[in-house]
Amino acid sequence: MAAISDGPDSPVQCANPDCRVAETGRCVDGLELKACTYFGEAPDADIEADHGEETDEPPAPSIKLRSADTLSLRDASAVLRAGPTRLIAIVGPSDAGKTSLIAGLYDLFQRGKINNVCFARSQTLRAFEAACHDARSESRRAEPHINRTPYGEVTFYHLEVAGGLAGEGIALLLGDRAGEEYREAANDSSISASLHEILRADTITVLIDGDRLLGVNRHNVRIDAVMILEGLLAGDALAAKPRVALVLTKLDAVMGSQFADRVERDFAKIFEDISQRFGHTFQCISLFRVAASPKSPAAERGAGVSELLDYWMGSAMPPVHTGDPPRVNSRMLFNLREISEPEAEETND
């Protein structure tokens, strides 16, 4: 198409940076060239003329949206106050399968309901997606992946579910803390006071690494699990009498191994040991076997996760909003209040 101009000396150009009239011969806004107020004008020197060039124009003012990464302690407290919530602490070494378990649960919801429990909403979608990515990458790695959870703080994945055992709706807060910190509680029980998610947990999920039970360190798996719980107990972190889920992870590795029976015996022994030592400490202890992110087809992806979800939806703690006075624990740094009470500033014990 021939370029049109007002006269022999009129340049074929446009002050609109999106218009390519010199190349296409037509106005990007669909106007007749003579009708366009920008046609013939030189592009403003301060406005970007080509893609990729820097401009001097300040960016348009923006507003921050709510983060979709894991929730802070404060944001998790708000969820606890807002309605029925289950706080799930997940305890175990850094490569025991915590991220895979969280990703596996979320991934099942991406496919549909789980035992008539359906996804309602989540404030941490980006965090779940990043966990899925890590779990997928982990499932293809030959070498163990270094845990990305920062040291010294707990954050939470947030999931609201409804239907089935979730009834009208329950919020799940899944604690995300570096596994090594729980191990340190075995060395120094005073650390337990800072493990807020343990203090308030409805369920403590203890991960037993099925892959590690196959190896030469199999006995240390039991010893480490017991020592962590002993450290938490000595640090008075279990006073609220939570439930315990003892979870054998990486079931695909176990089932694909010639030592599957031995692993089952070791797992049973761990359960027996913990029950004997901590029988009165916990409300109940239940066993689960999961293959959240299998590396082999020996187990179906997500195997065991739905049963664990059902267990998580049971509660050890009384609901905050029933009108009963909250259970007082001088070490609880969550400010739990009945919904009818006015907001007050958080204080540290």
Place this chain on the structure above:
Amino acid sequence: MTEESIVIIGLPESGKTTFLAALWHLVRSREVETLLRFGGLRSGEFAHLNAIAGRWCEAKIQDRTSVNGSRLVSMTLTRADGGAVRVTFPDVPGEAYRRMWEERECEEEIVDLLQVKSVLFFVHADKIRAPSWVVDEVALMQQLNLPVTPGEPVDWHPRLAPTQVQALDLIQSLRCPPLDVGPRRLAVMLSAWDKAAEEGLDPVAFLHAKLPLLAQYLTNNADDWDWRVYGVSAQGGDYDPAEDEQEPSRSADELRELDIPSDRILIVGPTHSSHDLTEPLAWLMS
């Protein structure tokens, strides 16, 4: 005359501009019966609408909406009861919505545009990226123009997220500060429905099958949406690229052969199918 605003939301290339183009042709041409009818050209500027409708009529693909600023498009329509309504559609580039998911930011101007009670949410039914455990992430990163080093582990990037997660986050965001204005009406528009219809599912069943996380969210409805799902084919088939030098495609030629261009349009709603793209608008404003 009453004023109504309907915000059109969707990731890049989800069919938003094509819908506007087809809608404008539909109401101006008066080729088929519509619930909302053309109300005249008394006020407003129609250059953009005329341009995109012209391209639509020629069965040519629309240019990408300019990323520099949103555009307010409005048209005066007449209701069945004779009342006139001026409907305004902010034509926001899809990149703005992508930025909301990826960078958790929204320009102030767009925040204002998003705070209306009626929402048309577009998802391209033929370009849904499902969550997958067997994903060649390197190839996907390259397809999405994200940097990748061969042989190195692929870092997570929000653009890798499945379509249903990005869509869900956008819709959830409308019920959170700073965008929340209380309960709203939401019409989920599954665009390129001519491609999706081959699966033999109605729009709601398609939503459950292909976007199950989003379907659960809407069905459970913790955020109190008044919602519907529509399958929309605003083009009726594949269009030709905008450049004249390209060889016309057979699909586009066949569409141009139709005596009534509005017959290209198909919208499948909760109760029936028609050519009437004003139907979801009438519902949103009712």
